[in-house]
Amino acid sequence: MKRVLAGTAFVVAGTWVLGWWTVPLVGAAMGLLWPDDRPALSAAVAGALGWGVLLVWGGLIGPVMGVAGTVGGVMGLPGAAVLLITLLFPAILSGAAGALVGVARARGEA
Amino acid sequence: MNALKLLGSAVLLAAAIYIGARPLGPLPALGGFLDPVNGIWAVARSAELPAAAQRVIPALGADVEVVYDDRRVPHIFAPSKDDLYRAMGYVIARDRLFQLEIQARATAGTLTELVGAELLEVDRRSRRLGLAWAADRDWERIQGDPELAGPMRAYAEGVNAFISSMRPEELPFEYHLLGREPMEWRPEYTLYLLKRMGWTLAYNSVERRKNWVASKVGRQAADALIPRNSPIQEPIQPHLGTRELVSVFPPPGEPAPEAGLQLEAMQAFLGPMDIVRDGDGPALGSNNWAVSSSRSTTGGAILAGDPHLLLSLPSIWYEVHLVVPGELDTYGVTFIGTPFVVIGFNRDVAWSFTNTGSDVMDYYRERLDDPKAPTRYLLDGEWRHLGLRVEEYRSPSGETLAVDTIFQTHRGPMNSIGGEYVSLRWTVLEEEGEVRPLAEINEARSVEEWLEAMSAWRAPTQNGLVADRSGRIAIRSAGRYPVRPEATTGDWFFDGSTSASDWQGWLPVGRFPQALDPEQGYLASANQQPIDPDYDDFFIGADWPAPWRALTINGLLRAKETHSPEDLERYQTFPSSARVDYFAPVFLQAVGRLAERGEATAEMVEAAELLDGWSLEYQPEDRLAVLFEAAMDEVADRLWDELSDDEGKRLVTPGEDIAAALLKEPDNVWWDRRDTERIETRDDVLSESLAAALVGLRERLGPEGGEPWRWGANRYANIFHLLQIPALSRTGLSIQGGPGLLNPSSGDGRHGASWRMVVNLGDEVSARGTYPGGQSGNPVSPGYTDRLQSWVAGSLEPLRFPRSTEELESAGHLRARLTLRSGGAR
Numbered sequence: 001m002k003r004v005l006a007g008t009a010f011v012v013a014g015t016w017v018l019g020w021w022t023v024p025l026v027g028a029a030m031g032l033l034w035p036d037d038r039p040a041l042s043a044a045v046a047g048a049l050g051w052g053v054l055l056v057w058g059g060l061i062g063p064v065m066g067v068a069g070t071v072g073g074v075m076g077l078p079g080a081a082v083l084l085i086t087l088l089f090p091a092i093l094s095g096a097a098g099a100l101v102g103v104a105r106a107r108g109e110a
Numbered sequence: 111m112n113a114l115k116l117l118g119s120a121v122l123l124a125a126a127i128y129i130g131a132r133p134l135g136p137l138p139a140l141g142g143f144l145d146p147v148n149g150i151w152a153v154a155r156s157a158e159l160p161a162a163a164q165r166v167i168p169a170l171g172a173d174v175e176v177v178y179d180d181r182r183v184p185h186i187f188a189p190s191k192d193d194l195y196r197a198m199g200y201v202i203a204r205d206r207l208f209q210l211e212i213q214a215r216a217t218a219g220t221l222t223e224l225v226g227a228e229l230l231e232v233d234r235r236s237r238r239l240g241l242a243w244a245a246d247r248d249w250e251r252i253q254g255d256p257e258l259a260g261p262m263r264a265y266a267e268g269v270n271a272f273i274s275s276m277r278p279e280e281l282p283f284e285y286h287l288l289g290r291e292p293m294e295w296r297p298e299y300t301l302y303l304l305k306r307m308g309w310t311l312a313y314n315s316v317e318r319r320k321n322w323v324a325s326k327v328g329r330q331a332a333d334a335l336i337p338r339n340s341p342i343q344e345p346i347q348p349h350l351g352t353r354e355l356v357s358v359f360p361p362p363g364e365p366a367p368e369a370g371l372q373l374e375a376m377q378a379f380l381g382p383m384d385i386v387r388d389g390d391g392p393a394l395g396s397n398n399w400a401v402s403s404s405r406s407t408t409g410g411a412i413l414a415g416d417p418h419l420l421l422s423l424p425s426i427w428y429e430v431h432l433v434v435p436g437e438l439d440t441y442g443v444t445f446i447g448t449p450f451v452v453i454g455f456n457r458d459v460a461w462s463f464t465n466t467g468s469d470v471m472d473y474y475r476e477r478l479d480d481p482k483a484p485t486r487y488l489l490d491g492e493w494r495h496l497g498l499r500v501e502e503y504r505s506p507s508g509e510t511l512a513v514d515t516i517f518q519t520h521r522g523p524m525n526s527i528g529g530e531y532v533s534l535r536w537t538v539l540e541e542e543g544e545v546r547p548l549a550e551i552n553e554a555r556s557v558e559e560w561l562e563a564m565s566a567w568r569a570p571t572q573n574g575l576v577a578d579r580s581g582r583i584a585i586r587s588a589g590r591y592p593v594r595p596e597a598t599t600g601d602w603f604f605d606g607s608t609s610a611s612d613w614q615g616w617l618p619v620g621r622f623p624q625a626l627d628p629e630q631g632y633l634a635s636a637n638q639q640p641i642d643p644d645y646d647d648f649f650i651g652a653d654w655p656a657p658w659r660a661l662t663i664n665g666l667l668r669a670k671e672t673h674s675p676e677d678l679e680r681y682q683t684f685p686s687s688a689r690v691d692y693f694a695p696v697f698l699q700a701v702g703r704l705a706e707r708g709e710a711t712a713e714m715v716e717a718a719e720l721l722d723g724w725s726l727e728y729q730p731e732d733r734l735a736v737l738f739e740a741a742m743d744e745v746a747d748r749l750w751d752e753l754s755d756d757e758g759k760r761l762v763t764p765g766e767d768i769a770a771a772l773l774k775e776p777d778n779v780w781w782d783r784r785d786t787e788r789i790e791t792r793d794d795v796l797s798e799s800l801a802a803a804l805v806g807l808r809e810r811l812g813p814e815g816g817e818p819w820r821w822g823a824n825r826y827a828n829i830f831h832l833l834q835i836p837a838l839s840r841t842g843l844s845i846q847g848g849p850g851l852l853n854p855s856s857g858d859g860r861h862g863a864s865w866r867m868v869v870n871l872g873d874e875v876s877a878r879g880t881y882p883g884g885q886s887g888n889p890v891s892p893g894y895t896d897r898l899q900s901w902v903a904g905s906l907e908p909l910r911f912p913r914s915t916e917e918l919e920s921a922g923h924l925r926a927r928l929t930l931r932s933g934g935a936r
Contacts, residue, residue, distance in 0.1 A: 019148060020130060020141040024123060040119070054146035062154030062279075066890040071150055073837025074287065086144045086151070093130065096123035103116045 003034055004042050004049070011050025011090065020090075023047050027094030031101030035109075043098025047090035055086065138289030148278040150286040155279035157891040159926035167196050167271040168933030169264070176201055176928040177918050179910040182885040182893045184928075185431040187915060194434050195261045195449045197930050199268025199295070202428055202446060204928075206887040208282040209424055209446050210269065211293055212832055217302040217309075218242040223504050224290060225833075227511050230503055235381050237501040238516055240523045240539055241305040248542040249298035258545050262297035265449040269295035283889050284833060290506065301542060303447035308538030310419070311465045312570035316653035317601050318376050321369040322762045326753050328363025329602075335359075335764040338599065338652045339643045341771040344660040346573055346585060346640040347623040348630055352661060353642075357771040361779045362752045372603055375473055375532040378525040395655055395854050396464035398573070399634035399663050399678070402627065403581025407674040410872035411577035414678040415453055415462020418854065419864040421829040423839060424894065425883040427865050431911065432552070440552045441911050443865050443881065450548040453865060455877060458555045459578045460869035464635045466571035466587045466623075469599070469651035470537040472613070474521055474606035478531050487519050487531075488607045494520070519606070533606060535613065537590045543568030557582045557626065564588045565619045571650075573623075573635040579871050585633045586624035587640045591617035591650045599649050621646060632667040636660040636852070656767035658850035661688035675870040679878060682852060682866055683904035685727040689850030690738060692770055697741060698722055700796035713801035717741070720814060721800065728848040730822030733815050735848060737800075740807055742849075744799035745769065751784050766850070821848070827902070828859035829882055831889075838889045843902050853904065866906055878906035 007030045014022025027043035034042065058064050068079035075082070130141030143149050159178055167174075174188040174197040184201045188194035203210060215221050219236035221229040236242070252258040272280075273292050285292060316336060324332035334357070341357045343350070400413040419426060427443035432451065442454015453462050478484040479493055486493040497518030503511040517524045521535040543566050550563035560576040561584055567574075571589030592613040594600055604611035623640035625633055636659035640650070665688065666681050667673065701718040704710040717737065724734035746763050747754070749772070754760040772778055776792035783790050790798075804814070811818035818824075822844040831838035847855035847862070855862060867879035882901040886893030900907055912918040915927075 015145060016147050020145040021127075024127065051144075051146050055151060058146055058151050058154050062157040063890050064151060064154045066157070067151055067154045070283075070837060070889050074835055086146065089126070089130070089140060089144050092122060093126045096119045096126060099119035100116065100123055103112055103119065107112055107116070 003030065003037060004046050007043060007046025007094070008049040008053065011046055011094065012053050015050065015054060020093075023050070023090045024093045024097035026050075027097035028101045030094075031098035031103075032105060035102040035105045039102030040095045040099035044091040044095025047092075047094030048087045050094075051090045052087055055083070133289050138287060143286060143289065150283070152279040152281070153283050153286070153888055153890055157886075157888055157893075159893075159928075162927045162929075164929045164931060165200070165271075165275060166931050166933045167200055167268060169267040169271070170196055170930060170932035172932055174930040175915055176930065177915045177924055178926040178928070179918055179923045180925050181429070181907060181910070182896075182925060183429045183431060183910065185433065185910070185912060185915070185918060187433045187435075189434070191434050191437065192260060192264045194432055194438070195264035196268040196271070198430065198432065198444075198449055199265035199270075200272045200930060201268075201430075201928070202444075203269040203272035203295070204280065205885055205893075206424055206428060206446050207269075207272070207292055208284040209832060209887055210295065210299075212284075213306065213447060214295075214299040214302050215293075217245070217306040219501070219503070222511055223506055224288065224293075225506075227505055230511055233503055234501075234512070234514060237499075237503075237514065238523060238525065239309070239379055239534075240499070240516070240518075241309055242302055243499060244539040245298055245301035245305045245542070248301050251541070252545070253297075257549075259297060261449040261549060262300040262545070265300060266295045266297040282887060283838075300447055300449065300545075303445055304542065304544050305538060307445060308569045310570075311572075312468075312470050312536070312538050313380065316467075316469065316651065317471070318373065318380075319762045320601055320652075321372045321376070323753060323764070324366040324369035325373060326362075326365055329366045329369070330360045331363050332366070332369075335768055336652065337768070338649065340639040340654045340657055340765075341767045342657055342661070343642050344638055344657045344664055345623070345642045345645075346587060346633070346635040346638065346660075347625050347642070347645065348628045348633075349642040349645045352664070354771070355643075357768070359772060359775065359778055359780060368602070371528060371530060372473065374527045375525065375530075375603075378527050378532075379523070379534050395637045395659055397634070397636045397659060397663060397682070397852055398462040398464050398575040399632065399667060399681070400575055400577045400583045401632045401667065401673050401678070402577070402583045405631035405667075405672055406581075407672045407677075408870050408872040409581075410579065410870060411460075411581045411583055412673065412675050412678055412868065412870050413455075413460040413462060413575065413577040413583070414682060414866075414868045415464075415575065416682050416853075416863040416866040417453065417463060417465075418861055420860055421827065421862050421864060421882055423829050423831045423883050423889075424887040425864065425881050427881050429879075429881070429885060429909075438553055439913075441877070441909060442867075448548070450552050452548065453867065454552075455869045455871075455875060456552065456554070457579075457875055458871075459557065459560050459576055460871055460875075460877070461551060461560060461574060461576040462867065463572040463574050464637055466573050466589065466640060467637055467651055467653040468571040468587070468589065468591055469649070469653065470569060470571065470590065470592060472535050472592075472594070472600035473603050474519070474533045474535065474611060475603045476519055476524060476531045476533050476606035481526075481529065481531070484517060484531070489520075490607075490609050496524070521606070521612070532603065537569040537592065540568070540590075543590075556580065557584045560584075561586055561626075573637075573640060575633060575635060577869070577871055579875075581871075582627050583633050584624070584626040585635060587622050587650075591622075591648075593617060594649065599652070601652075617648060617650070621648060623650075630668075632673075634660065634663045634667060636663060654765075656689070656765040656770075656850070658687050658689035658692075658766070659852050659854065662686075662850075662852055675868050675876075675878070679868045679906055682863070682868075683846055684852050685729050685846060687848075687850045687852070689766065690726045693742065693766075694721060694724065694726060694738060696773060697796050697800045700793040701800065703793050704797050710797060711801055713804055714797045717800040717804035718797075720804065728821055728825075728846060728851060730820065730844055730846055732821045733819040735821045736807060736811070736819050736824050737803055737814070739849065740803035741800045742766070744802045744806075745795060748783055748790070748795045748799060749780060752780070822846075825855050826859045827855065827862050827882070829898075830860065840895060840898060843898065845902055846904055863901070866901075867909075868906060875911060877909040877911065879909050880905070880907050
């Protein structure tokens with residue numbers, strides 16, 4: 001759990017300071033550091049949680065649900081689907097990177 | 111197993127990174143788009159103005175204080191005009207940056223660079239017309255003149271200061287959608303937008319209408335159906351009051367073959383015919399009226415204005431209060447991209463415009479040395495070199511999409527149509543003359559000063575109405591009116607090979623339609639023919655909508671000795687019109703005459719009884735206005751069947767004032783229908799139309815009186831976003847308005863009152879106003895549509911006009927502060 005929270009914190013900080021592309025880097029780092037701890041799942045959860053935290057922060061300032069509804073309207077999707085995609089995307093990025101590096105490291109060690 | 115897992119995760123990661131980094135079809139790159147800090151979600155954080163903010167504009171000479179009132183209107187208090195315009199550029203970019211860019215690009219013909227190749231044809235038309243080319247040429251000429259170029263330069267510095275210091279949450283929604291960054295704003299873009307205003311308002315539809323009619327029924331009939339003078343006169347310049355001219359209607363003739371070529375030429379320059387601009391016009395129209403102190407309940411002059419334009423979200427207008435102590439204190443609406451108030455008021459005068467609709471556009475058939483590879487054109491027996499423009503169109507990634515070569519004669523741009531070459535002369539493409547008047551009217555202290563400032567105005571021609579604190583009122587149809595060769599009106603091609611075809615000068619200001627302090631104590635314009643031909647028969651145009659609105663407002667202003675600001679506000683959405691007063695009794699009389707002769711059908715009598723019970727008002731709850739409108743449509747279909755194609759479609763319908771004139775000739779051949787054996791008369795057509803309307807409505811809407819018959823269920827306003835995205839638009843707004851009303855509504859609901867304002871120039875200036883939409887361009891901000899409700903209801907909001915920031919604050923109307931600091935000092 002601590003590792004997931006640490007990953008979440010890095011996703012938040014990385015996205016804030018440098019941008020979205022830090023998400024797979026955090027996932028890869030989790031795979032590298034903790035290859036035995038289901039790195040794909042941990043990294044995916046950290047990715048989704050990280051962006052979730054940022055969305056909640058945005059929601060404290062402005063109408064995040066309004067953005068979801070409007071973007072959904074533009075794309076022909078329900079607003080909830082836009083929120084879901086926003087959480088799934090970092091989960092996939094981070095999870096896939098975590099899995100890739102975790103498996104590679106495990107193979108290397110074997 | 112591990113190898114499979116490795117491969118699977120590698121593929122998934124590569125795919126996620128790919129769609130994160132690269133746009134996929136119409137979708138932007140998802141990584142940047144979905145990023146909760148810098149992507150689309152960031153716009154939530156700029157939905158509300160921060161209560162207090164400080165920003166730096168490097169070019170500012172001194173700090174500028176901007177306070178936003180409870181209606182989100184910025185009141186800019188600046189120590190100098192240059193700093194004022196810088197701050198204005200900044201605050202407008204803060205609210206409307208995407209609109210600034212898309213409007214400039216639409217004029218420049220560079221939409222493909224923002225949106226993509228699908229807009230290539232739109233860009234081609236813009237460049238062929240040459241609005242940006244003309245604006246660039248103007249900029250070359252005036253950029254050294256600090257008085258003219260200074261405000262535009264300062265405005266650009268403000269816009270660019272915003273762009274360069276923009277925070278992630280300040281990037282507009284649309285840029286996120288398109289995956290683009292804002293372009294740098296150049297000072298000359300202000301001229302682009304003024305030219306675009308010319309394109310919107312000095313577009314001459316009457317020649318198209320006339321040529322189209324001539325292509326069906328010949329030139330003689332076209333001259334009668336699209337006449338030079340309105341059959342019903344209620345001119346802007348008071349003269350003989352309301353009067354009807356004698357009209358002569360020759361029978362339909364043979365199609366005029368050359369009209370087809372002229373239509374093609376117009377299409378090449380102006381695009382395909384548009385049912386709204388080129389079709390029947392009663393849905394469109396702007397109004398302004400004013401009463402002098404002698405006819406006002408407040409003791410001061412009162413002015414009302416409501417320009418009607420294509421509605422959009424965000425609105426074409428932005429409300430602003432500009433203050434430079436001791437120099438300028440002006441409130442009103444500005445066109446996005448223009449550093450001046452266009453319609454508004456200051457502490458001494460108030461003004462508003464309606465479009466004159468004059469004819470300032472002519473076509474010339476040119477003779478060239480080599481039609482396949484032209485280099486010269488013939489003029490007065492000599493070969494002159496053609497000008498040349500090479501226009502290159504680029505995609506967002508910079509690749510060349512197309513290259514066009516556009517030829518120019520001394521008259522303007524030239525197009526090839528079916529082997530013929532036709533050039534266009536248009537005042538909008540000539541030397542600009544709008545910047546100085548706009549700057550000066552903002553500072554005018556009296557009616558005289560305002561009129562003097564507007565005497566330099568060039569295009570588009572505008573009916574400028576002004577009132578001042580001394581209780582005076584005036585109106586002038588200002589702009590450049592070409593003096594054409596003797597006895598010509600430019601309806602048909604001129605011979606381009608002779609300079610005798612060219613314009614020979616401009617009408618002097620003294621002959622413009624105008625009035626100053628008329629005895630009647632009021633003035634009004636509603637796009638009607640501005641001057642009675644009995645007073646001055648000089649040809650200034652023929653694009654006059656039927657004068658129902660003019661008749662209505664003049665009737666209302668005559669009806670009472672004095673008027674209050676509330677009266678003038680109420681008139682803007684007055685629910686009835688001179689049009690129904692004119693036509694409704696005519697239907698009843700026609701059925702009555704047929705009934706007397708025993709020729710009326712049961713449906714005719716029934717429909718007449720229903721119509722007789724109508725209040726003649728277009729209230730949203732009314733259930734009989736639909737019957738009258740359906741009957742008017744049926745009359746048009748029967749009366750103008752000669753202008754319809756085999757499928758019954760009709761692109762041009764003569765004005766209803768022409769139909770009104772034909773009412774005096776009950777047996778005129780135009781009343782007869784082509785598709786029947788018998789010979790119809792006026793009464794037959796009117797009665798059949800009324801009955802057909804009832805039968806058709808029952809089929810379509812059910813029994814009369816039901817919910818589907820409610821006017822509010824049949825007439826909507828549809829306000830589309832600039833990119834026509836439905837989710838960012840507001841459609842189906844049930845409004846009070848209708849054809850020929852002072853609040854006209856078009857069939858597609860896309861046009862309407864773009865700004866409504868009433869100003870009382872009493873001891874203290876007070877004003878009310880609203881426009882559809884809101885100040886913010888951010889679709890998730892409450893400020894995107896917070897005025898829609900009042901606009902739909904036809905009510906105005908009090909406009910704050912404080913003398914200081916403290917006054918606004920102490921009145922409890924302060925929403926937010928923005929301090930703009932000079933970059934050099936800190």
